Amino acid sequence: MNHLDTLPPWAxxxxxxxxxxxxxxxxxxSIGLLRLKxxxxxxxxxxxGSTLGAFFMLAASITCFSVLHGRPIFNEILIxxxxxxxxxxxxxxxxxxxxxxxxxxxxxxxxxxxxxx
Amino acid sequence: xxxxxLDAAIILAxxxxxxxxxxxxxxxxxxxxxxxxxxxxDALYVNAMILLLTIGIRTGSVLYVxxxxxxxxxxxxATVALSKFLMRGQVIE
Numbered sequence: 001m002n003h004l005d006t007l008p009p010w011a012x013x014x015x016x017x018x019x020x021x022x023x024x025x026x027x028x029x030s031i032g033l034l035r036l037k038x039x040x041x042x043x044x045x046x047x048x049g050s051t052l053g054a055f056f057m058l059a060a061s062i063t064c065f066s067v068l069h070g071r072p073i074f075n076e077i078l079i080x081x082x083x084x085x086x087x088x089x090x091x092x093x094x095x096x097x098x099x100x101x102x103x104x105x106x107x108x109x110x111x112x113x114x115x116x117x
Numbered sequence: 118x119x120x121x122x123l124d125a126a127i128i129l130a131x132x133x134x135x136x137x138x139x140x141x142x143x144x145x146x147x148x149x150x151x152x153x154x155x156x157x158x159d160a161l162y163v164n165a166m167i168l169l170l171t172i173g174i175r176t177g178s179v180l181y182v183x184x185x186x187x188x189x190x191x192x193x194x195a196t197v198a199l200s201k202f203l204m205r206g207q208v209i210e
Contacts, residue, residue, distance in 0.1 A: 061174055092202040
């Protein structure tokens, strides 16, 4: 019928489990983004999707295409390396900006700036 | 048997990712402050990237991998630019 039917059963089950795990991690991360109380708690939740969620999905993609084409295909590794490098950078910049904005407003919920900073 | 399982798993995963994307859109609309909206945009593009990977597995085309790489790249640039804007009020000084 289609290309997925040419996968051997062990590969089909492995890809199914990896795809489901990746989607579940991304889903749980988004629930956290919706439900947690303040910004500094919420910033932790989506990282679940951008690390474990993305990596399970990339592993599923690598398995699927390597078995389908009969040779190892590692294009997905690029995405993995890129996400590992960029996620901490973006979130640190974002939290720095949020902390700066909260301090400018004189909010009592964030720690005061240290004198030597 | 295992192929029906794979089809069902991919469809279920796509539904979960769509739900995840709609949750981040809800947070983007509600999000009390600007930084919440930027964070929700970040989560939205990561989820969109993962969704594109599942579409690639479903259609069997390797091109979707490159497309999701581009989404990751542009999303990184967008989030960095928006965080700089929140910090300084301008992107390029």
